[in-house]
Amino acid sequence: MKKANKHIEELKNKYSYKLSVCMIVRDEEKFLDNCLKSLKPLLDLNLAELIIVDTGSVDKTIEIAKKYTNKVYFKEWNNNFSEARNYSISLAKGEYIFIMDADQEMEENEVNKLIKFFSSNEYKNFNTYSLVYKNFTKEDLSEYTYFSLNLIFKNDGTFRYEGKIHNQPIYKEPVKNLEIYMMHYGYIMTEDIKEKKFKRTATLLKSELKKDPNNIYYIYQLSRSYEMHGDTKEAIIELEKYLLLIESEKINESLRINYYHNATIIYFNAKEYNKCIYYCEKMKELDEELIDCYYLMGKCYLIEGNLDRAVYNLKMYLKYLNTFKYEKYASTNGLEVFSYGHKFSAIGELLRLKIKINQLENIEEYINKLNEDKETYMLAIGEILKVNILKEDIHSINNLIEKLKEEDEVILLNYLLSKTVVSTENIDENSLIEKLNLDDEEREIVKKKISYEKYSSFKNLLSFIDENSKLNKVIKIENCIESLIDTLNNSSIYDIVECNYRNEIIYIIGYLLEKSDMIINSYLINKEKLITLMYKYILIVEDIEDSSLNDDREFSNKINNFNKFIKGKNILKAISVLKEAVTIKPEFSNLISIIKDSLILEHIEDNNLITESDIRKIKESLITLINNNMLIEAIEVLDQLEELYNLMQDVELLSIKSTLKFYLNEIKEAEDILKNGLKYYSQNIDLLYNLAYIYETNNKNISALSIYYDILDIQTEKINLEEINNNIIRLKEKIDII
Template identity: 35%
Template sequence: MSYKLSICMMVKNEEIHIERCLESIKPIVDRTDVELIIVDTGSTDKTVSICKKYTDEVYFKEWFDDFSGMRNITISYATGEWIFILDADETMEKYDELEKFLDSEPNETLKNKTYSITGKNYTNLNNHDSYSIFPTMRLFRNDGNFRYEGTVHNQPRFSPPVGKLDIIIGHYGYVVNDKEIMDRKFNRTVALLEKELKSDPNNLYYLYQLAVSYNMHGEVRKSYEISSKIYNQFKKLDRDRQLMGFSVITNHLSNCMTLNRYNELIEASKLAINIRKDYIDGFYSLGRGYERLGNYSYAEKYYEKYLELCKNYEKLAISKDHSIALYRNNITDNMNVKLFLVTLYLDTEKYDKALLYLETLKYNISTIKLYISIFIKLKNYSEIFNLYEKIKDSDTEIISYFITYLENEILDLDFNEKKSIYNYFLNNDDEYSIYSNFMITDDLEVEKKCNLAKRIIDVKDRNNNDILVVPLSYLMLIKGFDLKLFSNMNKRVVFSCVNYFKENNYTELYLRLDEWLMNIDIRKLRIKEVSALKNLFESKLILLLNEYKGTGIKSFIKDNINMFDRYLEVGMIFINEIYNLNAITMKYELINDSESKFLFLMNIYRTNKSKGNTSVAFMYYKLAAQAYPDMADFLKEYIDIEV
């Protein structure tokens, strides 16, 4: 059978990648005019068995330390009119145009002998917006002349003319979490490069690949030593040779940036953009260098040029230059530059320019903050409400942050300004609407205000817990303390409430809190109420520690040791309920929360002390103090009294 396309791969021990790769090309391979050729060079894992699920054309050839030679062997099996080169750690993300190409008439496909596509080198497995981008030759006419050259980083030798197809492949080879695999690849590549450099020690391309290898392996200082040598040689070349070998200095920019060598970064970037006016990474690097040196006007100038080039990337000559990878033409870097510029324009009161960039970004915690800041500066309160309307059905975290940040930003505004903002939210049927009603209701309308406070507390599936603090505090000032009200609050909200009593003219309430806490009958409490009581005791003790910190006054420790003792008593009940200490044996190292670990260890301390195991008990006392250092002073006084 004659094929129109042969997809050629060489593989070795790629079980962590290969299935993802082959699944991505399955719609193409399932065509009757496409064959998949895989040459295995000595896998000892499951690579071969996985490959055989997708093709019968799996061949074996022992590795002989020559990437191009091995690549040429894979090509020799190809019977298709065209050859597509793919690696096991890649995926085909966009292939519509490849299918159109395969379905086109022969005279259409004969226009070019080689085609370039787009590659993405991912730099973070958890963030597909972070990548470098590069044009790469992957589709070649199978005319007998196409081959690869170069022992290590194999380069295709192809025939013109060259066209471009809108195909995207993603490369995952640089984000493998398996250190053993990465070390093996690194050692293999470095050994081959050093072998080549022995016979040609000043070969800039091999030096560049060596610097890249050390950079990707995390040895940035070693990479910098090599890239500096390359850069110094590169500067001495004539302009034509600089243009031809431009890619060899790109790694030097990355090294200078990572090592905070900003003056060197600026110097190298200026040379780079002088050679190539469309070098996107050069303008990004200049912006970054000047930003870090505090020269924001120059940072603004070069960042704006960077964004302009990114926007017009497809029209730039560099987009068709397969020898140059661009590391900064990606969503993450683009977003970070825009956020910097928005912040800069906000600080310099250029609000229109700030909004211009801000409106090109997705709604997230960073952008929500900036929108609110700008609208408050402009006193454009209706836009704050409009923003809320746009995001209210999105991620709960974003809604919560919106509310928290807005409340912090309007904290120092006078009541009339706050009321102007709250008025926009009154007619919504949600928690912030109720809260806004509460905040504009006069304190003299006690019953109405108390009812609104109860409604806020009773909201189920609440987006934001911070707005509980003021209504809860008001309710307790009017109605008195109620442990049940605290039982549905997390630790942070409880602390915020107690701190609010202390800091916001609720001094009487704050002083009454101690007596109320000490007189609660803990024998009648449910576990949620025990948890709330524990959180209240902890909050009060932490606030005391913060109040006297740095004053040299230690008497407050003795004065409040009974409260600490009560805190431990309640904490022991809680920890026994949560971890069921009578039924299980648990390693305290596995407990992440410092307070829970502290209480767990104090429980072991008490158990051993009651059995007369004094030395073991003392060991756990020391571990408890290490687990929760904030309580160490109280704990020392407590132990001294016990002894």
């Protein structure tokens, strides 16, 4: 009995605190003070100790840290997150380890929840606890995602982290989610910081994948890094690698959801909507209440023009959003639910859709919900007005009129009223106008605009521009995009060129074309209408002699050449001329992407973009260009080819591209091409030879030597054993000298 009591006493004395907050930091002065201030209640109650390990700060990080704790240590940075984490853990005297980063913060009520839980005996029932991240992605905190992470662990002497980059905790079950929220600001970054973070993370991931090429988690993280950096093509390459691997691996449901979720986002951003829908369906098989599935499918079907399915999925999104609790996804440990903050965007799109397909039952509930968000309400105001006119709801129309007057949007009100009244059938317009809360002058203006609209929508557009100009107001385009595009597409070139406001019209068309991606995603405008508008724009600028439109005319020439190449089925030339068009009008890059997707794919079969015969001819062209020392032109041919063909399918093309990059002194790119190629063709002699040669050129003699030994291990007649052995001897001597 005495022995048992002694053992209990030893256990009590083993821990000085219930929690050890362990942090690794470096140059974190921007966030650290707020982070530590939020933890102060924990520290003041002596419930927790604070351990901070610095890995080389040159700003005020250490000074800030010492305001809150005297347990500030230094650890040299060895490009290994787990090593630094584990050092901080080794210093902990708490019963549980609480892992935090400087860019995190806890609100007061969330800290109080944590204090309450660890002041009870309930905390002893679990080995691991997860918290929910509210992960902000915009400076104004208007956009965020949710994901859950295991952050509190039993300090039993075995807990540790593994992995150099995305360090993974090796924890013990059982696990409980505390339903405590953590604010995370780490994704709010300047472009410079984003670039540094990407380079650091991607470099470390590639380094680890060299050692373990089929590590699904690292491939998954690399695909995410590429996507966040905007490298969609590279993200898809990595994505499709891990999707292939997980089909043959036994992976638990929560991880599988994570991997599919990442696929849906990447495919959506790449505009591969069918693939996005496919993996949304795969996710739904695992969890039919995951809101991101329905939100993304709603967007995909909307863009593809399947309006009934878009309505269904957006309604399902709103249904499950009402009961959404992130705690349910605690076991997924890292799943980022992004659509939680898109409620009003979805309601606005549903409103437009239901009007479009004439489903007006219960539509007031969507209008009432939009009242909670001013910005979305204003963007949907034309649709709201139309619904109220269709239902002859004078009270609601008058409320809307008062709102627009309060916002000093009288011109917009007049434009929308006239446009909507004329486009709505079976309406007694005079009777309607008399019932509205308008003074005599406003009523006359609306009547005049209605007659303008009846006679000519183009005149109505000119009147709209005229009144904005007189009041020196910026023309509000966003609220009437659909009607503007229809009006412009139906107007004659002569009317536009000869009118007094042609410069304003050119500005409006340019704005609409510049925002083409946003318009397709946010409005019910199909790609064909935008392409029609672009050709209208080209005809207008060609017909006006004005030096300020020189770039526009040059852009016009490129598009005309593009059409010629498309008709002649010269796809590579067509792509080349589109690239030239982007350099002339970079603001139209999204539009040009739409043109490429819409028009090129009409002229080529999906499964037969480039035939074997085409590849053979391209290789012959490349050899001719190289023999004539036209290396840059050869690279351009390969770049154009990559728009339609994955070079990883042809090892000879990979070898040619790496050689060209080398001779153009783009050594790093040449090296990367070879390394990526060797992931697929690990025993290809040409790729190995070329990589060894690049290593030698860069004085990476040990790496070159290793490659030559790899070549020796390959049994093939292509190997010149004498040459390889001579290279090995030469490098050994060189290394000894060095």
